[in-house]
Amino acid sequence: MESSIITQVQKEDTHLPSKTGQVSKSSPKKPRSRNIFKALFCCLRAQDVPQSPPPSQDTLLPPEDNGTIAKIPGTSLLPEVTPQDQGKICVVIDLDETLVHSSFKPISNADFIVPVEIEGTTHQVYVLKRPYVDEFLQRMGELFECVLFTASLAKYADPVTDLLDQCEVFRTRLFRESCVFHQGCYVKDLSRLGRQLNRILILDNSPASYIFHPENAVPVVSWFDDLEDTELLNLLPVFEELSEADDVYAKLKQLRAP
């Protein structure tokens, strides 16, 4: 049941800790700055991501779950850039295990409880926010044109994002139907966004999501329930630097260099 709504629900769901161990947000830990980026690329460098040939027209037009054809080629997933975002790099941000973790398992410390109807029955989805997600989104909204892109279904992800994105940082929200179903995975094909590829970044815990464009990726460790996690806080200085890039490929290459 879970996988039909949320992209991943892990066995750890049954062991979510209480919020008593949460770190104080009033005294954030010092960011590890660029080191975290390098550390992340040590365990997940772009070249380690399984390479896939450029998607053929056939893979760009996969049958969806309901058997219909996905998208008309040539159309962009994003609307035109708004005046406030002119000149900004576009950052595609994942939801599950990047910004939040959700579960059908009742937990006492959920940040949100979202009712989702599945086949006529309403289920409660318990959502935990990743530590520092509010600070992260606020700053990202100042620096970039931010797009939420999730392989989850809109009927779950849209209400969660309504609750999460209080500052309305996300200019556009893209859901499962905007993904390309490729070799058993929902892939976020950045070439369909309607933005220059060298001006797009993707932040996602799942390398399969960006298998067509690993060179645009800022990897992030999957998050489930670690209340001491500081990944989002640590990534902010990296994104500050990336926001000033003319070409994200050059800047990411520089940041990945040992």
Ligand SMILES: [Mg+2]
């Ligand atoms: Mg994810």
